[in-house]
Amino acid sequence: MSISNRLNKHFVAATAAVAVAGVANAAVVYSGIVNLTIPANVDGLYMNVETGATGTSGTGTAGWDINPYGTTSLALYAATGTGYMRAAGTTSTSRTNIGNNAVVGASAFFYGSSNAIIGTSVGQWAFNSTGTIGFKFLAADGLTHYGWARIAIGASLASRTLVDYAFESTAGASITTLPAPGAIALLGLAGLVARRRRA
Secondary structure (H helix, E strand, C coil): HHHHHHHHHHHHHHHHHHHHHHHHHCCCEEEECCCCCCCCCCCCEECCCCCCEEEECCCCCCCCEEECCCCCCCCCEECCEEEEEECCCCCCCCCCCCCCCHHHCCCCCCCCCCCCECCCCCCCCCCCEEEEEEEEEECCCCCCCEEEEEEECCCCCCCEEEEEEEEEECCCEECCCCCCHHHHHHHCCCCHHHCCCCC
């Protein structure tokens, strides 16, 4: 079988798999590429996942859910009712890089706060690359929702950007991380997700 035929089969299978997932998670809200700098300080970036509001303090960001921060590390702080997912198959709360095609939902292991560790083991991060965190949060409806955020790390842990994120607007429904930014558009499946409206 030629390489071209194998690639075509791969993309057909990937499209079918994402299409099925899209039907099951029809209420996914995707941010689009946002490229928000995570300041290298003790406050970092506060974000209300549902509204998209961001700020440099918890008191200045109403209803914030996630807070990546740190001067020389990438720490993850959680609001009440919020937590970060541990990478599947690991037992350390610092294994926060859950990778591609991971299911974020009630069956995953969540904890309050953590940090990113550079290394080559499952759930660890790498310099000059992008990883994905999974999280749960309390939405405006007072119920637990699940989401993911992609973070790019530069040549040091002090150089980082929140690239994009998505969450499931249906309370309690799981969400699957995507393989790469723009994967939805590349597969022609942009109609399967809703864009988040700015508040």
